Amino acid sequence: MGLVIEFHLDRRAGLAPYLQLVQQVEQALRLGLLLPGDQLPTAKSVVSALGINSNTVLKAYRELEHAGLVEVRAGVGTFVQAGTPPAAVPDHPRLRTRLATWMVAARDAGLAAEDVRALVSTTLREVYGAQERSA
Structure with missing residues (x-):
């Protein structure tokens, strides 16, 4: 292995x-x-x-x-450990491919890795913060 x-x-x-x-x-x-x-x-x-x-x-x-x-x-x-929970993202290969495509576009548009990290972090807070407030 x-x-x-x-x-x-x-x-x-x-x-x-x-x-x-x-x-x-x-x-x-x-x-x-x-x-x-x-x-x-x-x-x-x-x-x-x-x-x-x-x-x-x-x-x-x-x-x-x-x-x-x-x-x-x-x-x-x-x-x-044997009791570790199963993957939380079972469809991750398809989603990861889409995310990678987006990141290549961001890089090609001139964004640095830190710019992408900041954009993703901010968007996560906006999307998941709104989701948590509406729950």
């Missing part, structure tokens, strides 16, 4: 590296990219790939374990 998840860090994100790793696992679970029983990369491989301290990776894995999302098996590895 190949790597199920490949971590990356955005050093300009303003979010601690361990929290970025936690978010990436949570997002992969939400999208169904990680499934119960899947093994996360070893701390050693994440440290090597990202050039970060091993304590950062271990802290992220402990946080995920505390949240009940993964199980750490001493000497074996870190695995997605």
Whole structure:
């Protein structure tokens, strides 16, 4: 089996590296990219790939374990828990393709990644904030 998840860090994100790793696992679970029983990369491989301290990776894995999302098996590895909820976005490939098309158009229109991030964040608050107020 190949790597199920490949971590990356955005050093300009303003979010601690361990929290970025936690978010990436949570997002992969939400999208169904990680499934119960899947093994996360070893701390050693994440440290090597990202050039970060091993304590950062271990802290992220402990946080995920505390949240009940993964199980750490001493000497074996870190695995997605069997009781993890199924993907919240079952139709994500089609939606992701549409979003990618939109993002390419935004980039071609001259928007930088930070511009797109701000636009998406603002629109999320508007759409989901209005939805929550009407519920």
